[in-house]
Amino acid sequence: MMSTYQTENSRLLWMIIGGISVVVVLFLAVQWFLAQKDQQSASTPTQPVAAKPVATVKQQTAVTPEPTAVSSEVAEPIQLVKESIIKEPLPANDSLAKEEIAKLDDIHQQLKDQQQELKQQHDDVDALLKLKEEQVKLLEAQIAAQK
Secondary structure, eight states, rough: OOHHHHHHHHHHHHHHHHHHHHHHHHHHHHHHHHHHHHHHHHOOOOOOOSOOOOHHHHHHOOOOOOSOOOOOOOOOOOOSSSSHHSSOOOOOOHHHHHHHHHHHHHHHHHHHHHHHHHHHHHHHHHHHHHHHHHHHHHHHHHHHHHO
């Protein structure tokens, strides 16, 4: 009688674990799908009704999300803005030129914000490293005191 009770509990436990696993997988799939959808909507340029399609082709930039983890390896820098955008002449139409200037100002502000966030992250990592070094020294002193 005890063994059937244990096997039923074991089956119930595995069913619960399986159900939770399915829910987690579905949640992650939905999050990934929404992230892909947001990336596609953010990467498609919006153009005003009066604008020419050629003007928007000149303005495409690659914006990358900021890294969340600090890597010990130094990778090649990611190019956020095409260098050809600097050399291209402004459009003849004043309103299109103002729109492009506004877009470039927005990009510039985003880059400044990202630079500030990266500096803050760098400072935070430095502070954490100092705290960890102090913690290691204290632990070493405790171990030495115990011996």
